[in-house]
Amino acid sequence: MDQATSPAGTIGPDDVRAAAARIAGRVRPVALAHVSSGGGGPTPFEHADVSFALEMLQHTGTFKARGAANLAAYHVAAGTMPDAGVVIASGGNAGVACAWAAQATSTRATVFLPGTAPAFKVAKLTALGADVRLVGTEYAHALEASIEHATSTGALLSHAYDNPLIAAGAGTLAAEILAADPHVETIMVAVGGGGLYAGTAAAVAGTGVSVVAVEPTGCRALHAAIEHGGPVDVPVDSIAADSLGARRTSQLAYDLAVTSTTTSVLVPDEAIASARQHLWDHHRLVVELGGATALAALLSGAYVPRAGERVAVVLCGANTDPCDLVGR
Incomplete structure (x- = not known):
């Protein structure tokens, strides 16, 4: 098939394995760090067996490098990468990953961002040689502009999350977690549009491993879809909206x-x-707000694991300004 080995509209473990083969040597394998309950007194997960998946150490600072590398490698190998290159809309992280993957394959990248995107992410994109365009105030505005650009130029339209190659690439993270620790029972991931979640769910299909999908209350796209029986538009209002909005x-x-x-x-x-x-x-780890969202579910008690449950918490991104962290 064009973009996945599974039936149209779905992905599964075979797609994740194919993505892993394409991006082997291009991305950094995830490191797992076993942690205690955190040194900050009793927590809702003090009786669980918790590890952090340190994906914020990935190229470009987030898991999104995986999907971007998979998409670029697929189209370059297939001879379907247009001269106009790749265009994507992003809150920042997906655009940085797209620009990184494009640079690695000598491909052009045009990245549309909402005008609210953090300046340091814009600077990263510029350093990677991307054509950066700021449009509107939300991801949806940038997405509309990216579609118009693809139509007018013939550029390959990528997507921050809604693409089987992007999702399958993201799923290689979960596959690596299970390879590093086959006893993991639960993987916790932050959810924005759902690319990392979808890849994770596809990667663990048939293994008995469960997935906890964590969203900010003000950016609940997946949660709302489950409630309404299908994807619906939701308001975007969260401190983590730049990556989960x-x-x-x-x-x-x-x-x-x-x-x-x-x-x-x-x-x-x-x-x-x-x-x-x-x-x-407690761990001297610097992550962005979206990167801390999965852990927030444990610390707040939104998800309470069983006694002894073996949990991997994905710290998915570190594209942040650490100046607002309080030194203690």
Whole structure:
């Protein structure tokens, strides 16, 4: 098939394995760090066996390098990469990954961002040689502009999350977690549009491993889709919106959520900020707010693991300004 080995509209373990073969040697294998309950007193997960998946150490600072590398490698090998290169809309991280993958394959990248994108992410894109264009105030505005650009120029339209190659590439992270620790029972991931979630659910299909999908209360695209029986538009209002601020989840993510062992939970902004600070205070790890969102579900009690449950918490990104972390 064009973009996946599974039937159209779905991905599964075979797609993730194919992605892993394409990007082998291009991305950094994830490191797992076993942690205690955190040194900050009793927590809701003190009786669980918790590890952090340190994906913020990935090229470009986030897991999105995996999907971008898979998409670029696929189209370059197939001879379907147009002269106009790749165009993508992003809150920042997907655009940085796209630009990185394009640079590595001598491909042009045009990246549309909302005008609210953090300046340091814009600077990263410029350093990677991307043609950066700021449009509107939300991801949805940038997406509309990217579609218009692809139509007018013939550029390959990528997507921050709603593309089977992007999702399958993201799923290689979960496959690596299970390879590093076959006893993991639960993988916790932050969810924006659903690319990392979809790849994770696809990667663990048939293994008995469950997925906990964590979203900010103000950016609940996947949670709302599950409640409404399909993807719907939601408001975007969270301190983590620059990386998790999708207005609508993908059909792929929704389909996997309702056919897999998935728990969807919501966390308030206060819990996200607290989890980010916790990672600095107790582990000296600097992550962006979206990167701390999965951990926020544990620290706040939004997800309470069973006694002894072996949990891998994905710290998915570090594209942040650490100046607002309080030194302790």
